[in-house]
Amino acid sequence: MGRTSDARDRLIKAAKDLTYARGYTAVGVKDICEQAGVHKGSFYHFFPTKRDLLLAVIDAHVEWLNGIVAEAAQPELPPLERIRRLFILIGDFDEQLMASTGKMSGCPFGNLAAELNTRDEVIREKIDGVFDEAAGFLEQQLIEARDAGDLENVDPSAGARAILAYLEGLQLLAATRNSPGLVRSLAGGALRLAELGGDETRQANVQIH
């Protein structure tokens, strides 16, 4: 049983690394099995479809994200500082990745969403759920900041979604520039978005043409 369980983990690790580096569609089951050192027959024992493996890969990325979020959410930090720290930690991750591989890969969730949103409802909904969790963390910080008197008249739900969008976009632009640093250098923008108020979100809904 030890070896069986190990093969499953090796498949997930190989698929995680390969899809993060090259995307999902471009990586075949054969590539994953070769990198994992697992026979193709065993693959289908663990994962009836390649999509089942991708769902496990997304869970593995969530574990990584949860580690970063836990490191950002230091109770001794003011809530808004925890958000800024999240940006800095992700920027640090990018810099380490760049130093070790020479390639920026961006956000694993954003990349899979961009590639598969229109083609796979199960994956789209899975990643939408990850984004909801991340927005929930951000919203909690905004609520705490508001309750501490650091923010006034804000819409924590809208602000959280705005900050998450900003974080996703910064990672995408940084990866497209193949240059780390953007997420760190523009982290201050997240604190601007934290101040987003209900008035603004209503105003923006007015048709202007």
Added chain:
Amino acid sequence: MGRTSDARDRLIKAAKDLTYARGYTAVGVKDICEQAGVHKGSFYHFFPTKRDLLLAVIDAHVEWLNGIVAEAAQPELPPLERIRRLFILIGDFDEQLMASTGKMSGCPFGNLAAELNTRDEVIREKIDGVFDEAAGFLEQQLIEARDAGDLENVDPSAGARAILAYLEGLQLLAATRNSPGLVRSLAGGALRLAELGGDETRQANVQIH
């Protein structure tokens, strides 16, 4: 020559529609030729490689973007209002796409970047150039807003990059929710990011751990 030119345009149109709906890797030359009604032999007459066609497809998406930017950049509007209008127009495009296809596809440039950044330097640099053009438009509006006294102590270059990241991220989150509306409803955040100052971008570069 008329028919020849038409075949090339049909290939670009088919590839543009198919890759926007399904991604680049998942769409084969065969699919594109079938949808365009063009023989595979003719394909390679016009485009030595599938990547050459993708470069033409990106140019076609740029034409679409330029049309939207021109519509946003009404001289009679205050510069910041032009930026908000750009968000509203892209939100409108999303809503029309959703109404006609039932699927949100997000930003064509962002999607291709997320899928291909690590695999194709030519495509990555091409899209990086498109992002530069878009950031240039935004920066120009921020400079005009500053010169008109609407913004103080801002860093137009950083602000432009922040707003572009925000726009990309909103489109990604909206596509992952498969629900239009986010780009419009959170457009006000762009005006918050417009206020991003040099102090903040410097502060964010300080290591905090």
